[in-house]
Amino acid sequence: MKGGAWTKRLIVSVLLAAMAHAAIYTPLAASEGSDEGPLAGFAPGGVDVGGSKTIWVIDPETGTFVPSTSGTATDPNQYKYELQCHLGGADFDTPCLARQLECKNGPDGKDGIPVVWLKAPKGLADPTWTFHSGPTCLFDPRPEDLLPRIAALIQSEFQKLPVAAGTVTAQPSPHTLRGAETNFFTDSAEQTFDITILAQKVHVVATPVQYTWNYGDGTIFGPQQSAGGPLPQDRWGENTRTSHVYTQTGDFQVVLTTHFHGTYSVNNGPPLPIPGQGQFSSPPQTISVWRSITRNYADDCIRNPQGQGCPGVAPPAP
Secondary structure: OOOOHHHHHOOOOOOHHHHHHOOEEOEEOOOOOOOOOOEEOOEOOEOOOOOOOOEEEEOOOOOOEEEEOOOOOOOOEEEEEEEOOEEEOOEEOHHHHHOOOOOOOOOOOOOOEEEEEEEEEOOOOOOOOEEEEEEEEEOOOOHHHHHHHHHHHHHHHHHHOOOOOOOEEEEOOOEEEOOOEEEEEEOOOOEEEEEEEOOEEEEEEEEEEEEEEEOOOOOEEEEEOOOOOOOOHHHOOOOOOOOEEOOOOEEEEEEEEEEEEEEEEEOOOOOEEOOOOEEEEOOOEEEEEEOOOOOOOOOOOOOOOOOOOOOOOOOOOO
């Protein structure tokens, strides 16, 4: 077999550490007198040769991996794989995904994942990786080994979801009075999302658990557990858990931040908690605060059409 073509024969079995940190391997030199290209050895820390690590080669008679007790590493490079179309983090190239390699019916009857192989010089602490070969299929008999990598990404992916914080409602609205109680509440609800992380199906459930109200005048209330609730109109002005009294007139931008607890399940597995809370804010809502002035008059507009408070009569200066 010519050099480089050996990769087409590899059926790779990857350990947990390899899936968690991206497999690193070093090819073995071909045995003396053989026209075979370099063979790959696998060990608990990735794929390697030499030292005390167990290395593996392909049995030329059976085509399966068997332990090898000899071999000299002559390739100056180290290798690792990345998922095909992977751009970094949990981002993928959408056009690339449309033509992604299909990896069906692996040696254990399960599907594999499409990967490309990268290379870098050995012995460098932080090497620059360049393309080596691929795409090719990587068949993993233990797909649950992807769970640690998904767990490391899920919190940041949760915060990227289009979770709706809830609609802010004020009573009265859009105008209220200075010095009066203005009641605020929201209708935030549980939401579900189906996303893909590292080519795996992930189901996310976001449940609102706390709320922080920014009333726009420098007053912040929360986080606390009350979403508030509506009042009948004849009770507007009453104090509620989430009501607020403005001491100045003007327009104020009210913003609600809803704190969500999340769970996720991978490939229809059991729900797992997402660490911490996701925080999502509503669009600002403008509330206009007016003042009220009360005056008493001794006559009415029939007797005195030019009296203060009558139609067409300008009010006195405050």
